[in-house]
Amino acid sequence: xxxxxxxxxxxxxxxxxxxxxxxxxxxxxxxxxxxxxxxxxxxxxxxxxxxxxxxxxxxxxxxxxxxxxxxxxxxxxxxxxxxxxxxxxxxxxxxxxxxxxxxxxxxxxxxxxxxxxxxxxxxxxxxxxxxxxxxxxxxxxxxxxxxxxxxxxxxxxxxxxxxxxxxxxxxxxxxxxxxxxxxxxxxxxxxxxxxxxxxxxxxxxxxxxxxxxxxxxxxxxxxxxxxxxxxxxxxxxxxxxxxxxxxxxxxxxxxxxxxxxxxxxxxxxxxxxxxxxxxxxxxxxxxxxxxxxxxxxxxxxxxxxxxxxxxxxxxxxxxxxxxxxxxxxxxxxxxxxxxxxxxxxxxxxxxxxxxxxxxxxxxxxxxxxxxxxxxxxxxxxxxxxxxxxxxxxxxxxx
Numbered sequence: 001x002x003x004x005x006x007x008x009x010x011x012x013x014x015x016x017x018x019x020x021x022x023x024x025x026x027x028x029x030x031x032x033x034x035x036x037x038x039x040x041x042x043x044x045x046x047x048x049x050x051x052x053x054x055x056x057x058x059x060x061x062x063x064x065x066x067x068x069x070x071x072x073x074x075x076x077x078x079x080x081x082x083x084x085x086x087x088x089x090x091x092x093x094x095x096x097x098x099x100x101x102x103x104x105x106x107x108x109x110x111x112x113x114x115x116x117x118x119x120x121x122x123x124x125x126x127x128x129x130x131x132x133x134x135x136x137x138x139x140x141x142x143x144x145x146x147x148x149x150x151x152x153x154x155x156x157x158x159x160x161x162x163x164x165x166x167x168x169x170x171x172x173x174x175x176x177x178x179x180x181x182x183x184x185x186x187x188x189x190x191x192x193x194x195x196x197x198x199x200x201x202x203x204x205x206x207x208x209x210x211x212x213x214x215x216x217x218x219x220x221x222x223x224x225x226x227x228x229x230x231x232x233x234x235x236x237x238x239x240x241x242x243x244x245x246x247x248x249x250x251x252x253x254x255x256x257x258x259x260x261x262x263x264x265x266x267x268x269x270x271x272x273x274x275x276x277x278x279x280x281x282x283x284x285x286x287x288x289x290x291x292x293x294x295x296x297x298x299x300x301x302x303x304x305x306x307x308x309x310x311x312x313x314x315x316x317x318x319x320x321x322x323x324x325x326x327x328x329x330x331x332x333x334x335x336x337x338x339x340x341x342x343x344x345x346x347x348x349x350x351x352x353x354x355x356x357x358x359x360x361x362x363x364x365x366x367x368x369x370x371x372x373x374x375x376x377x378x379x380x381x382x383x384x385x386x387x388x389x390x391x392x393x394x395x396x397x398x
Contacts, residue, residue, distance in 0.1 A: 027074070030115040036101060038111050040118065041074040041093035044126060048088040053132035053156075053276040054123075056092045056116060058148070060139030060161075062177055063108070063186050066100030071111075077138055077161065077253045079265045082292075086285045087272050090128055092119055096144070104187025105144070105197045112148055132156055132276045134208070136268075137163060139221065139250065140177065146199030146229075149208050157275035159268055161213045162250050164221050165229035166200035174222040200232055207238035211271045213264050215248030243267050249383075256364075256371055256385050258293040265289060295366035302343050302363050311370055311386035318350075318370075318386055328352070361386075 030040035057076050065072035074093035084091050096111040097103030123130050134157040137145030142163020149158040168191055188194050195201050210233050212226035230240035245252055245260050255261045269282050311318040320326040328337045338353040348361040361370045372384040
């Protein structure tokens, strides 16, 4: 079917506005293509003077998702909740067709370009300064965003979080994403297609100032992707910095890892200040981060009352009882595994019955979340958060 795009110059009746003490968030439809609405999310800073720079963010997710009738929603990373107001930057979350929409990487780029053009056409509505724009992305979204950043001369900066920038020199032994099957499904099966989708081979003259966030324990996208991309940018006369987090897997902007999150957000803030020429500093931002992240740090005063109860993460339920026993249940299949547990002031150890495996948790200071640490060798390469439910809920479990 021939692709046709339709620009929508006004907010649709279906959009909604969320007003909080921080920002106003607007959700609407930027364009339509092949029967799909392509949504856009706009977070406006509060109480600013003059026009504001614009940061376009492309979500990750392995290019997965999408159905016969809808594309995955436009999303933003957690840094938007801090930097939009603190620095006076408009955040724009972009959506695009994915594998579930029988789309390709090239289709996704077309969707992103159409959504950016829609925003350009409506810039006055949002008091946007189009001479100062930037792009950013996370994971698979970084691959797309890095390509987009090279296509706009008014793009001053790019932020990539645990991304892939060279799809030609890629080994699944080092980076499990994207798999060969994913490449075939998303129109990246040939070397030519992979090269066209790699910012590494498509840098513009005077590339935007670039910040690359990565963990050195990333099993999805190997950290050398960021190292080599930064080197290539510098070889073209551009500026690039890699913030490499030690023993961190595929998550550099997750508040549940507060030290990593704080350092990443402050680096993005400094890039915005320099790249967008903002008359700002990071002092108030540091204070805000410290205040909001305080309860994300691990507790050093765990007691039994903190642990007992039901904890949920997606389709998994953990139930801790008073006798040092409990069970893990898959909420979908209803299958259970019994376990015993012990704890110190710093951590919780769960031992599955009839298994040599143990699982390690810490308790967040707010006592609402526990965080499971999945290790690979001596490295913690994944963290899973479980939220506490009604403390009486476990009494109903047989």
